[in-house]
Amino acid sequence: MALTCTDIPKFICAVLLPPIGVFLEKGCDYHLAICILLTILGYIPGIIYACYVILAY
Template identity: 85%
Template sequence: MALTADDIIKFLFAILLPPIGVFLETGCDYHLAICILLTILGYIPGIIYAIFVIVEK
C-alpha cells in the first residue's frame, strides 16, 4: 500500500503515543486494544506494533 501525507502524522503519533496512531488508522477495534496492552507492557513493543498496523492497513 502506498503511504500518504496523512501517514506522516500517524507515524509521529505512533512514536509518541502508539495507541493514538493506531486509533487514527483503524478506529476503535481489536488493534487498539492490542496496542494499548503492548504499550503498557513495554513502550517499544507498542511502537513496533503501531508502525506495523499503519504500514499494513
Template identity: 60%
Template sequence: MDIIRIIVAILLPPLGVFLQEGLRKHFWINILLTILGYIPGIVHAIYIIARDEPARA
C-alpha cells in the same frame, strides 16, 4: 497523512492506531503492548499504519 500518524504513533502508540483503525481489536492489542513495553507498542502501531490493507468501515 501516514507520516503524521507515524509521528503520533512514536509519541503515543495507541493514538496512532486509533487514528488508523478506531476502537477495534488492534487498538486494544496496542494498549496492552504499550503497557507491557513502550517499544513493542511503537512497533505494532507503525506496522498497523504502514500495512497496505485499508481499515474496514
C-alpha cells in the same frame, strides 16, 4: 500499501503515544486493544505494532 501524506502524522503519533496512531488508522478496533496492551507491557513493542498497523492498512 503505499505511504501517503496522512500517514506522516500517524507515525508521529505512533512514536509519541502508540495507541493514538492506531486509533487514527483503524478507530476503536481490536488493534487498539492490542496496541494498548503492548504499550503497557513495553513502550517499544507498542511503537513497533503501531507502525505495523499504519503500514499494513
